[in-house]
Amino acid sequence: MxxxxxxxxxxxxxxxxxxxxxxxxxxxxxxxxxxxxxxxxxxxxxxxxxPSEASSTDTIHEEAGDAAEQFVEAYFEYERNPIQEEVQPYVTDQLMKDLSFEDTAGAGEYEGESVESNVQELEVYYGDYSSSTQTLFITFTNDLSFDGVPSDAKSLLKVEMIEENGEWKADSMEFNQY
CATH class of the missing domain: 1.20.5 (Single alpha-helices involved in coiled-coils or other helix-helix interfaces)
Known part of the structure; x- marks a missing residue:
């Protein structure tokens, strides 16, 4: 114990x-x-x-998004074919050469048939940027009508915008539809 x-x-x-x-x-x-x-x-x-390390000129460029929206509407909203003069203000000369403005509804096998294209549900997403460039990703529904038969396609664009003479213009694009 x-x-x-x-x-x-x-x-x-x-x-x-x-x-x-x-x-x-x-x-x-x-x-x-x-x-x-x-x-x-x-x-x-x-x-x-x-002071902030990023200058005020090195930010996301919302003006580029506005110009890209106008480009999409000018190029993808048409009857018969896109109108070159309506698209010209929103693209560089380089991209203008790559775009198609052919009258598909009035040539060859499609002669006399109507084609209509409209843009719906347009959304712009901002990617990489610098003081004079802006990468944009744009989604929209492309409502198409071919000789009165409607269809739609989900569309995705990657657009490289550049500032040219104080205005934002599309310089290149990658286009996919699903």
Whole structure:
């Protein structure tokens, strides 16, 4: 029976040593966390007082999106075929060479048949940009009617816009329909 108090004392001593060590470790972790928080607060304060690294000319260009919408409507909304003069203001000379303005409804096997194209559900998404360029991803539903028979196609355009003489124009495009 005399061993019981010694065993209890030894267990309590071991317990106190373990608790003391854990307490010291927690104090170290708390001190480190406080130092990290202070460093982060100091960094944040420095960033708030530092001028922005991105210049005002290096931002997403919403004007490019507006011009791209006008281009899509000019090129994909037509009767018989797109009208070159309506598309010209929204594209560079390079892209103009790549676009088709042929009168498919009045040539060869389609002669006398009507073709109509309309744009619905037009959405513009902004991608990479620089001070004078903007990549856009455009989705829309292309409502088509060929000799009175309607159909629609989900369309996706990737358009590279550039600023040319103060105006945004489509310089290249990738087009897919599903």
């Amino acid at each position: 005399k061993k019981t108090p010694w065993i209890i004392t030894a267990i309590l001593a071991v317990f106190l040593i373990v608790v003391t060590q854990n307490n010291q470790e927690l104090k170290k972790e708390r001190t480190q966390a406080q130092q990290e928080v202070q460093a982060l607060e100091k960094d944040q304060e420095n960033q708030e007082h530092r």
